[in-house]
Amino acid sequence: MQFQIESYISDKNNWLSKQVDVEFPTPESLIGRQLYLASQQDITFTESNIESLLKTKGDLEVIEVDFHRLTILFSIIQASLWSDTPADERFIIEFLTQIILDDDYQLYLGFHEGEPVSALICHIDQKNSLAVLSDITISKNWQSTFNEQGFVSDILSYLLSKSLIINKVIHPEWI
Incomplete structure (x- = not known):
């Protein structure tokens, strides 16, 4: 199973990564990709039954x-x-704003009273009745109010x- 999760x-x-594989990518987006991919190296994922993840509500739209x-x-x-590193933050923004939406990977936002609070990437494998949730993030301004489990x-x-x-559901182990 771990091999399937890693896949x-x-x-x-x-x-x-392919989002910036274009003829003339910006240098900032390429640096952002390097930073992003490096940040993914130490994240471990696991699989859970959906019922175990539906217990905590976050009350986000x-x-x-x-x-x-x-x-x-x-x-x-x-x-x-x-x-904490403003230059790196700008590089990540430059990289991620290059995302072209498609049917394989959906981006989601969580809103509270009209303000964006959280974000994640989701892939649905309908054949296996499976959701893959990654990049689960609560904005630093809202981490004392909301948590990843609720989102x-x-x-x-x-x-x-x-x-x-x-x-x-495949998700980071810390959820």
Whole structure:
């Protein structure tokens, strides 16, 4: 099973990495990609039954990113993890704003009272009734109010409300 988990995460990282494989990528986006990929090296993932992840509600409004302005918000929230190093934060924003939306990987935001609070990447494998959740981030400004477990629960509830059949979830071990 661990090999399958690693394959899903590798596929996601390759998908993101290819976002800047263009004729003239910005130097900042290439540096951002290096920083991002380096940050992924030490994250371990596990698989859980969906029921175990639906217990904690975060009370966030879930929005699927479906246009560029939301991609920018997604990028800013993700980059907040690098806020202690402003140059790195800008590189991550430059890298992630290059994301071209597609059907294989969905970006989601969590909002509280109209303000973006959290972000993650989701891949649904309908054949295996599986959701792969990665890059789960709560904006540093909201970490004392919301947590990743609640956001994951809100995302999964949202996905189930769309009549998706999900039995298992791959997610970072710390969730």
